[in-house]
Amino acid sequence: MKVLVVxxxxxxxxxxxxxxxxDPEVERVVVVGRRxxxxxxxxxxxxxxxDLTDLSSSEGELAGCDACFYCLGVTSFxxxxxxxxxxxxxxxxxxxxxxARTSPGLTFVFVSGRGTDSTEKSTVMWARVKGAAENxxxxxxxxxxxxxxxxxxxxxxxxxxxxxxxxxxxxxxxxVFALMKLLSPRSITSTESVGRAMLEAAKRGAPKxxxxxxxxxxxxxxxxxxxxxG
Numbered sequence: 001m002k003v004l005v006v007x008x009x010x011x012x013x014x015x016x017x018x019x020x021x022x023d024p025e026v027e028r029v030v031v032v033g034r035r036x037x038x039x040x041x042x043x044x045x046x047x048x049x050x051d052l053t054d055l056s057s058s059e060g061e062l063a064g065c066d067a068c069f070y071c072l073g074v075t076s077f078x079x080x081x082x083x084x085x086x087x088x089x090x091x092x093x094x095x096x097x098x099x100a101r102t103s104p105g106l107t108f109v110f111v112s113g114r115g116t117d118s119t120e121k122s123t124v125m126w127a128r129v130k131g132a133a134e135n136x137x138x139x140x141x142x143x144x145x146x147x148x149x150x151x152x153x154x155x156x157x158x159x160x161x162x163x164x165x166x167x168x169x170x171x172x173x174x175x176v177f178a179l180m181k182l183l184s185p186r187s188i189t190s191t192e193s194v195g196r197a198m199l200e201a202a203k204r205g206a207p208k209x210x211x212x213x214x215x216x217x218x219x220x221x222x223x224x225x226x227x228x229x230g
Contacts, residue, residue: 002029002030002066003065003152004029005020005032005069006032007033007070007072008031008032012191013161018192023025027043028045032062052095064102064103065103067108069111070109074087089132104141104142107142107145109145110146112130113126113130113149116147119212147162148216150189150194152180152213153188155190156191156192193220197216208217
């Protein structure tokens with residue numbers, strides 16, 4: 001199985017990449033980002049592309065992928081709609097256009113967010129733009145497409161957000177995660193569960209196109225058990 005991970009340097013992407021590298025059914029992991037990750041693994045192909053709206057130089061590596069796990073994102077705080085749309089919609093559309101040509105039979109899993117508006121009419125800027133990005137994926141004609149809309153995500157295995165403010169928030173709220181899992185387990189997921197659920201969706205499908213935290217946890221739990229080594 002050959003998979004593509006977009007946005008592997010972010011918190012969610014780190015978790016997804018970890019699960020892909022640990023999965024014995026995944027033979028090759030192609031990572032695309034603006035900068036190389038700087039890590040090595042026998043399975044890993046690490047591609048740095050300065051302009052992610054132009055993937056012409058990487059089409060050879062993007063051919064024949066069985067799945068794309070799209071985790072690239074940016075906070076909407078402090079950004080204009082034009083800036084946010086360029087990252088959230090324009091880059092997504094570029095990957096969709098390229099992969100529809102080079103790997104039309106793949107499963108595309110797009111990390112969106114709880115509250116995304118697929119009608120694209122929301123007064124909340126990020127929800128409207130995320131909805132537009134979801135729609136371009138769903139309309140591309142891939143073998144399957146799933147929208148992951150997580151809410152609270154617990155980072156595991158030493159994974160940290162790249163955003164300083166988020167790191168502070170996660171540190172402050174880390175004692176709350178255990179309580180949330182006890183009192184409301186479907187309201188919280190983890191970087192590990194997101195990665196395992198993505199792989200399960202790519203291998204055996206998911207029951208619906210839009211999945212929130214509880215659905216993600218269910219899908220991760222449905223995956224065959226395996227020994228974790230890292």
